Amino acid sequence: MGVPVVNAAPPPPPVVSCLHKGMATPQPTGLSLKVLVCGLPVMLVGPPAYQIAGCTLPPAAGGPCATAVWTSGATKVQASGLPIAAQNGIGLCAPTATGLLIDASLLQPKVQAL
Numbered sequence: 001m002g003v004p005v006v007n008a009a010p011p012p013p014p015v016v017s018c019l020h021k022g023m024a025t026p027q028p029t030g031l032s033l034k035v036l037v038c039g040l041p042v043m044l045v046g047p048p049a050y051q052i053a054g055c056t057l058p059p060a061a062g063g064p065c066a067t068a069v070w071t072s073g074a075t076k077v078q079a080s081g082l083p084i085a086a087q088n089g090i091g092l093c094a095p096t097a098t099g100l101l102i103d104a105s106l107l108q109p110k111v112q113a114l
Contacts, residue, residue: 002112005074006085006102007040015103018065018093022055024100030069035079037111043085045073050091050100057096065093068100074113086113 008026016024030049031041043049050068057063073089085091087107091100 002114003087004107004109005037005077005111005113006043006087006089007037007106007108008043015105016050017101018052018055018068018096019098019101020055020057020063020065022052022065024050024052024068027051032079032082032084035084037108042079043070044079045070045083045085045089047082049085052093062096065096065098068093077113084113
């Protein structure tokens with residue numbers, strides 16, 4: 001069974017963040033402008049997806065988070081030749097390798113991906 005795809009969020013408010021409360025802004029390299037779901041671009045697996053600002057993780061602990069990328073997502077659905085980010089995918093921040101927090105409003109229940 002499919003899972004909801006992840007859309008790019010129009011600001012404000014930011015609805016994607018690192019685990020340390022840094023706000024993530026979608027980057028053009030991480031989304032498909034050719035494929036829209038409910039009027040918004042879908043996020044892609046592979047290229048840098050987000051720029052992160054305001055991460056509270058101190059440098060001594062490996063922080064702060066600066067960017068984030070989707071490392072896995074849909075296995076059978078692509079946009080612009082790349083897999084699309086889906087609810088069951090993994091988004092990781094760099095340089096910390098910690099996860100992303102995604103607001104449920106970015107998940108599109110009308111569109112499912114495998």
